Amino acid sequence: MSSDSSTACGNEPLLEVRGLRIDGQTGDEWLEIVKGLDLTLCRGEVLGLIGESGAGKSTLGLAAMGFVRPGCRISGGEIIFDGIDLTRASENEKRDIWGVRIAYVAQSAAASFNPAHKLIDQFSESPVKHGIKGLADAEADAKDLYGRLRLPDPDNIGFRYPHQVSGGQLQRAMTAMALSCRPDLIIFDEPTTALDVTTQIEVLATIRDIVDQFNTAAIYITHDLAVVAQMADRIMVLQYGELVEEADTRTMMSAPREQYTRSLWAVTSFRKETVPKVAAQPLVEVENVTAAYGRDTVLHDINFKIYRGQTVAVVGESGSGKSTAARVITGLLPPQQGRVLIDGEVMPGNYRKRSTAQLRHAQMIYQMADTAVNPRHRIRDIIGRPLRFYLGMSGTKKENRIRELLDMIELEPDEYINRFPGELSGGQKQRICIARALAAEPDFIICDEVTSALDQIVAEGILKLLDRLQQELNLAYMFITHDLATVKAIADEVIVMLQGRIVEQGARDEMFTPPHHEYTDLLLSSVPEMDPDWLDELMIRRSKEGAMDSRSTS
């Protein structure tokens, strides 16, 4: 796009990709998934790649190393890394570059480490094998880097196995490993997507420090705009394997040129109208519930109420007990103490003991729509089953109701009714799950992270749909999420959970205006904002306040 970007490097660019085309194989056909992209990266520069899933950003990121996934092939263009054309380089040449001069940090560090080896052994493997350092030097270097990445107890943490450290620590250990040979280029592929906000911010800050300290160039792949705003000097927006727009971060954030970019920027704007509590009787009451898995108590004396037509958002990081609360309400986990009332009626603790009518009241929508619908059932059967099971519908009556439900979730009945879930996109599958829940004509739906596996634009569509259905059908939602932007968008009431306890609850607007509980404050302040200076300012503020309490760093 901008032809002056190569001259901006001063001398030679570190990485130059020209007219890159990559094909992916589906069945027997080759489809073009990267359609002639150009990319220039200078030494010490951080380039952000953003786009929805399927935009080709990961494929491009891997291609920058000269690597393509099995089932893909480079069909045109060149990738020049420091004078070497990686599309023509032999496997041996590439092997000398990978890990030494170009490193890769994957989304899930937990899946990328070998669980059978200690962290420090995995760190040392590459520099020792490539003859850059001796084992002792490499280990000393590891301890140094662990310290710089602010891992606790840097001298000893390396001698743990991957399962003995937390997800955020593992992601930092992975970054340290990527730095072990002091590469010229690191590719970060969604390194913080799987982390909680409080942990994410730590990892982001350390990644940026390290990139500055070593003057490393980086390609940062993410779908989170606020994150990319903190990390990148320059941003490329991709869609369907093509470049939509490229500009430096500040220009891009303040004045995006293209319609598509603006639509990406606008998605966080959805706000639901808050509904005042009208009914005197709460629909769902959770009273003094304590629950445990085996001997581990995961819920301590939980109390909350949900009213008809309202959305209660439950937030907290992973392990805070928010999903467990949902399992207690549905009866999957009978509570040890306390009780659950729906519509004034005490529910038996175990779902097996509940009547069909009691089960019908509360429906559930899951995080992973892929596994929440049976891949071997047609859409007609998936939605039709609750109609028959709960309401005894059959024949034309059932068929008409299925079509009505498909209309409600904005899918064309004639086109979708005979399909299998495998023939739908992620967002469409989630809509089918919503239709299945609605088919039971419930009063109350538990939404467990329903949008966290979806792209922002698709997620926004789902949130709007849920909101419309709520208004039409006067439904109550319990909305479990770790994403505070979603909470801002849809909640009437907010419950903040930490380590199995409710630390704060109240109306949405109260929750988002100070004063907060200390933990709520930490959560809220950790949500990245679109402002490129946000991270710097936050880190300065926190270091002044000394607010980095031991909990967030551990």
Next chain:
Amino acid sequence: MSAQPYSGGGAIWRELKKAPPSAKFGLAVICSYVFVALFAPVLTPYGESEIVGSAFEPWGEEYTFGTDSLGRDMLTRLLFGARNTVGIAFVTTCLAFLIGGVCGILAAAMSGWVDQILSRIIDILMAIPALIFALLLLTIFGTTISALIIVIAVLDSTRVFRIARAVSLNVVVLDFVEAARLRGENIGWITIREVLPNIMPPLVAEFGLRFCFVFLTIASLSFLGLGIQPPTADWGSMVRDNAALITYGDLTPLLPAGAIALLTVGVNFVVDWFLHKTSGLRDE
């Protein structure tokens, strides 16, 4: 787990056309065996146990493959043997899958003590060598065809149980099964409608393999004299009856043995192809 939906007749035909030669060969073998089994009375010149000449007549115009030790036509008995051996093996395999499959999915879906009891029973059954156990049971219950089918089916269902339970364990933890439980569905629905369709590919592949083993077990039991009883024609006992001819350089006993081998190879080709399709592996 591939989420490939079932396809209609046209799609199956297209898949068949793309099949590798080995799979086509296997299918052709299986089809011809089925054809022979179904139409044996029409295809054969004589009756199944009709004595048509003297013992051990040579190959020739009148008796294509000669006659056996009692003077029955070899060709006739070979063709009828397809009907008996293959037919009984098929019924037995189906029964084994019915018992093993249902118990396996139930064990996975219900877990707890149901799983414990079923699994331990299966462990005990598997601890005893199958052929010896079969010999023992057949001696007790007699060598009728129904006893043969039930004994082999029960003994073989242990392996089906193991595989059905193992693959079901991966399915029963998925959210759609949880959704069905929370809907209040009974265990029958969960077993047959939710879990079974999702474990079909490995089960079908296993069906082909188990069929071969059942087939071989019946043949070896017949060879030992405890399988299908005379005068019913079956390949195992035909090998035994005519084994003596081998010493005189006559190939006749190799014909039923070859029929067994050919079907085994054919079924395995088809199973390999099917496994290849469902596991999503690609040719290098």
